[in-house]
Amino acid sequence: MTAPQIATTLRADILAGRITPGEALQQEDLAARFGVSRIPVRDALQQLAAARLVEVVPGRGARVVRLTRDELAEVFELRRLLECNALRRATTRAKAADHEAVDHARQQSDLEAGRPGWQAGDWAFHAALYAAANHPRQIAMIAELRDTCQMHIAAYDRLSDDTPRWLADHQAISAAFCAGDADAAASRLAKHIMAARDRLLTLLAD
């Protein structure tokens, strides 16, 4: 097990909720788990810190990031800002090939909906939506924010099943995108994101 592999594995564990927000990540434990020394573990933890999935306090070790309600609300606000902007930009620039790619990704995500690992298909659809914006750094920032959300969703919201509504949202966004209607697409997407926010925040009330 090399450092990047360890980072990838831990990242998957965090996003799937197998390691929950707030949990301490001790170097020796992880070293024993992966059968390596602490050095590559330290590297992996730093890489995860770069992705804002864990926070390392010098001298006090690493913990999985755990956001408060306010912080999560801010993250969703930023997602709305960045994702709607990316979608507007992409919609006005999209060619026929982009429309096809989006439609294909949407159908693919439909098939995976509800099944374990559906998040990958969901992200593939959104990534296809934003691809035509040609703003790779913006997409990377969006992905980071989404990961932060999914981490908490996986921890607190294992049983949610709004898939019908999600599919309808995707349908509407996709249609507006292919029609070149940036305003409609952005408006639908904003509602989509705000719905996700409300679902998580109400569940967090417990």
Added chain:
Amino acid sequence: MTAPQIATTLRADILAGRITPGEALQQEDLAARFGVSRIPVRDALQQLAAARLVEVVPGRGARVVRLTRDELAEVFELRRLLECNALRRATTRAKAADHEAVDHARQQSDLEAGRPGWQAGDWAFHAALYAAANHPRQIAMIAELRDTCQMHIAAYDRLSDDTPRWLADHQAISAAFCAGDADAAASRLAKHIMAARDRLLTLLAD
């Protein structure tokens, strides 16, 4: 010299242009410079990678990030999006104390204008503008984008001196902010950022 101190020192070197974009950062050289082993140097480099100031390629070492024109244009676009949004939000929420803080920061940055280290005062002014938005993560993202820009400005644009125009911009933004006019403030700020973009991109044409 401890790892965080090394990271801080290198960060300052990069932002000041003493280490330029594209430059390779070899672990042994840095270890010798700071009188430590390579381990804390590795840590420091990973921390800088988290701040997007350097990029580490596994097996091939670390380099200072060097953005293309297109990538820099995207960064300025993102700054406009995030900074204008933060300013709008802050303007509508600001209390008298926030107005005072902004005005104080502006006067302070006026004094430092043109002198070495003026960037700190400039950022203090902008940070004061966005503080009332109460969105710490958004401010952190903005700071990261600004650092990316400053890194390149310091490398290619040592001699620029638009201070009169900058001061006028700050004056106008500050006035709109204190008047509670979010539209005017955001509009002025957008021009301010786009001017910075144009200056850097034209200089990069060489």
Added chain:
DNA sequence: TTTCGTATACATGTATACATAAATCAGGAC
């Protein structure tokens, strides 16, 4: 001349061992 393969040098990646700082807990004073 160009291109591929190989050998050498060099930088990075990791393991082990030690140093240091933080957290924990026992003991005692108030």
Added chain:
DNA sequence: GTCCTGATTTATGTATACATGTATACGAAA
């Protein structure tokens, strides 16, 4: 019973040494 103090335990931080991988230079073949 509570709080402070100090020793013990534990985990993190760093140095050294070795292993692994990559880049470069040289030479041979097409």
